[in-house]
Amino acid sequence: MLPDFNRLKVFYHIYSLNSIVATANALHLSQPAISQQLQKLEGELKVPLFTRLHKKLVPTAAGERLFNLVEPFIEKLQDEIPYIRQPLDRPAGMLRIGAPREFGKEYLPRFCHEFRQLYPDVMFKLKFKEAIPLLTMIREGILDYALVDVYFKQGELPSFSDIFSVAPLLKEEMILVCSQDYYQQNIAGDHSFKNLLSKEYITDEDDPSILSLWFKHNFHKIAENLNIVMTLDSHEALISALKLGMGLGVATAHLVWDEIQRGEVVPITTLRANMVNMISLVQLQDKVPTLTEKTFRDFMIARMQKAEILQRFQYTGS
Amino acid sequence: MLPDFNRLKVFYHIYSLNSIVATANALHLSQPAISQQLQKLEGELKVPLFTRLHKKLVPTAAGERLFNLVEPFIEKLQDEIPYIRQPLDRPAGMLRIGAPREFGKEYLPRFCHEFRQLYPDVMFKLKFKEAIPLLTMIREGILDYALVDVYFKQGELPSFSDIFSVAPLLKEEMILVCSQDYYQQNIAGDHSFKNLLSKEYITDEDDPSILSLWFKHNFHKIAENLNIVMTLDSHEALISALKLGMGLGVATAHLVWDEIQRGEVVPITTLRANMVNMISLVQLQDKVPTLTEKTFRDFMIARMQKAEILQRFQYTGS
DNA sequence: ACTATAGGATAAGCTAAACTTATGCTTCCA
DNA sequence: TGGAAGCATAAGTTTAGCTTATCCTATAGT
Numbered sequence: 001m002l003p004d005f006n007r008l009k010v011f012y013h014i015y016s017l018n019s020i021v022a023t024a025n026a027l028h029l030s031q032p033a034i035s036q037q038l039q040k041l042e043g044e045l046k047v048p049l050f051t052r053l054h055k056k057l058v059p060t061a062a063g064e065r066l067f068n069l070v071e072p073f074i075e076k077l078q079d080e081i082p083y084i085r086q087p088l089d090r091p092a093g094m095l096r097i098g099a100p101r102e103f104g105k106e107y108l109p110r111f112c113h114e115f116r117q118l119y120p121d122v123m124f125k126l127k128f129k130e131a132i133p134l135l136t137m138i139r140e141g142i143l144d145y146a147l148v149d150v151y152f153k154q155g156e157l158p159s160f161s162d163i164f165s166v167a168p169l170l171k172e173e174m175i176l177v178c179s180q181d182y183y184q185q186n187i188a189g190d191h192s193f194k195n196l197l198s199k200e201y202i203t204d205e206d207d208p209s210i211l212s213l214w215f216k217h218n219f220h221k222i223a224e225n226l227n228i229v230m231t232l233d234s235h236e237a238l239i240s241a242l243k244l245g246m247g248l249g250v251a252t253a254h255l256v257w258d259e260i261q262r263g264e265v266v267p268i269t270t271l272r273a274n275m276v277n278m279i280s281l282v283q284l285q286d287k288v289p290t291l292t293e294k295t296f297r298d299f300m301i302a303r304m305q306k307a308e309i310l311q312r313f314q315y316t317g318s
Numbered sequence: 319m320l321p322d323f324n325r326l327k328v329f330y331h332i333y334s335l336n337s338i339v340a341t342a343n344a345l346h347l348s349q350p351a352i353s354q355q356l357q358k359l360e361g362e363l364k365v366p367l368f369t370r371l372h373k374k375l376v377p378t379a380a381g382e383r384l385f386n387l388v389e390p391f392i393e394k395l396q397d398e399i400p401y402i403r404q405p406l407d408r409p410a411g412m413l414r415i416g417a418p419r420e421f422g423k424e425y426l427p428r429f430c431h432e433f434r435q436l437y438p439d440v441m442f443k444l445k446f447k448e449a450i451p452l453l454t455m456i457r458e459g460i461l462d463y464a465l466v467d468v469y470f471k472q473g474e475l476p477s478f479s480d481i482f483s484v485a486p487l488l489k490e491e492m493i494l495v496c497s498q499d500y501y502q503q504n505i506a507g508d509h510s511f512k513n514l515l516s517k518e519y520i521t522d523e524d525d526p527s528i529l530s531l532w533f534k535h536n537f538h539k540i541a542e543n544l545n546i547v548m549t550l551d552s553h554e555a556l557i558s559a560l561k562l563g564m565g566l567g568v569a570t571a572h573l574v575w576d577e578i579q580r581g582e583v584v585p586i587t588t589l590r591a592n593m594v595n596m597i598s599l600v601q602l603q604d605k606v607p608t609l610t611e612k613t614f615r616d617f618m619i620a621r622m623q624k625a626e627i628l629q630r631f632q633y634t635g636s
Numbered sequence: 637a638c639t640a641t642a643g644g645a646t647a648a649g650c651t652a653a654a655c656t657t658a659t660g661c662t663t664c665c666a
Numbered sequence: 667t668g669g670a671a672g673c674a675t676a677a678g679t680t681t682a683g684c685t686t687a688t689c690c691t692a693t694a695g696t
Contacts, residue, residue, distance in 0.1 A: 021642085029684070030684065037683080055643045062403055074320075109564070126550050237422065237427050240423065338672075338674095349674095350656075
């Protein structure tokens with residue numbers, strides 16, 4: 001059950017100042033008031049939050065953990081509450097854009113550079129992440145808009161669909177790959193569900209469902225208890241681990257194009273066409289874009305729709 | 319000023335249930351109690367949080383924003399509070415290791431692969447981030463230990479130093495670079511503080527202090543109001559933007575070694591030796607490592623201390 | 637060894653806020 | 667038209683938060 005929230009605020013100050021007296025002074029209350037509130041919180045949670053030494057409070061493990069929960073919220077609240085009344089507005093000149101990691105790294109600096117040559121007073125904050133974090137950031141107003149990987153099935157985003165507008169722009173194909181060595185020792189032409197189910201997998205932690213999506217797409221079955229031997233927060237490291245022969249992983253076709261051509265990694269194909277991942281422009285539906293946002297958005301879309309970029313992402317399997 | 323925290327909880331329920339009566343039922347209180355608490359919160363914040371329609375509450379923009387602040391915290395608190403008493407414990411077989419991004423991508427998959435060949439039951443979760451996030455994760459028990467960039471001045475981590483043990487392993491040099499074009503048009507041999515201060519900069523958002531550290535190291539002066547035209551969360555994208563001529567940025571020497579040799583980017587040198595960044599192994603001082611942690615740690619250290627890896631990171635300036 | 641200081645705990649009483657019951661207002665539906 | 671439902675308001679009761687006063691204890695200084 002949730003504790004009294006005002007006591008969490010008192011706890012935050014006690015932990016930060018490491019003193020009941022200092023907290024009392026900071027909150028313009030008496031020392032016994034603070035002492036008693038801390039005790040009541042400990043009673044609610046049924047665990048001591050501090051070890052009392054002479055003139056000193058040492059946080060217990062539970063105290064540490066509670067502080068880690070409470071601190072980000074209170075800091076953020078302090079930052080944001082003064083502006084709670086102001087309309088959603090962007091600081092003049094700054095654009096906050098998101099994109100999928102690899103795509104963003106490849107193209108966004110270039111787009112921004114070209115745009116800045118046209119409009120030198122524009123500045124950028126860029127975030128390259130997977131879909132869910134980017135969508136969360138759009139919703140929270142951290143990002144103005146983002147290019148987002150939206151998987152083939154639109155139903156994957158049910159709870160978000162009402163507040164975003166989604167404009168599809170580009171298709172990426174997602175393929176399961178492993179190294180040549182691993183293929184010859186472990187797969188050897190047997191692309192069956194049963195064989196694949198028994199192998200080792202490497203996943204991208206920001207995209208935990210990609211493997212199950214791949215199995216579902218290709219076999220219409222749920223892959224349970226996959227042996228995931230490594231989780232990474234870097235796509236490049238994932239490719240690197242795949243090339244080392246540590247197992248199988250799902251990769252974006254255009255990002256392993258060269259490796260496939262060189263025979264360093266092998267795609268695992270089935271009778272189904274490759275799983276498709278749509279890159280879309282996502283923004284808050286009710287948001288009124290600034291002129292800067294609109295201009296860069298249109299600029300970026302135009303650049304992306306040139307034939308050379310589209311051709312880059314078409315992979316027709318083996 | 320911060321509002322009453324228990325009223326934030328009431329607000330969260332009103333927003334979630336979109337009903338004062340339903341909230342009253344959920345919290346086992348009366349409807350007027352909830353109505354009055356919401357009004358008092360609106361009075362504190364001096365802004366309406368809901369537009370009252372008949373039998374219906376429509377969140378205002380401020381209401382939406384407050385909910386976006388409050389919801390993540392309350393959901394997380396509900397998840398975590400039941401476990402607040404449990405000791406910090408690791409799942410058997412899993413190692414959670416952190417490393418600086420580029421270093422981690424280059425070497426950690428390899429180390430893990432080799433280790434797994436010795437000990438196949440070990441699994442990994444890897445995080446490649448900058449120092450502060452990694453240290454925070456160690457402190458929170460999210461990581462078992464991490465290789466961390468620790469800058470030249472040990473005093474940069476005063477509030478953390480008592481709880482971590484830090485074992486230096488490798489040196490990296492940090493240099494300021496820009497493209498050849500940008501150098502010729504904007505720098506042209508003038509490496510003075512004043513000239514540099516007027517130029518454009520690109521930063522890595524996870525390492526916001528690196529530029530000021532560079533200026534401090536090289537000029538013993540604080541660089542105020544640098545014109546930061548782009549912030550990225552990707553080192554590669556930062557290098558890419560630098561190569562495009564968007565401005566200056568600080569990079570790890572070994573990561574732009576090839577680019578410097580090819581003349582694609584130019585280091586900005588001063589009379590001082592390059593700023594040095596130490597990669598250290600950091601763990602919680604009082605933590606008792608498991609056998610698995612100890613074994614991999616020793617394995618990794620041994621691998622890193624081989625001559626070929628050390629030689630890779632020595633850059634002696636131009 | 638003694639005294640002063642400082643910081644947290646505890647007790648008892650006062651005050652303010654939270655809560656209740658009762659009532660009013662308004663829109664919608666049968 | 668009348669009843670239902672949901673939010674607002676008023677007035678009174680109850681409870682929790684706060685206060686002042688006091689105690690305990692370790693440490694530092696004389």
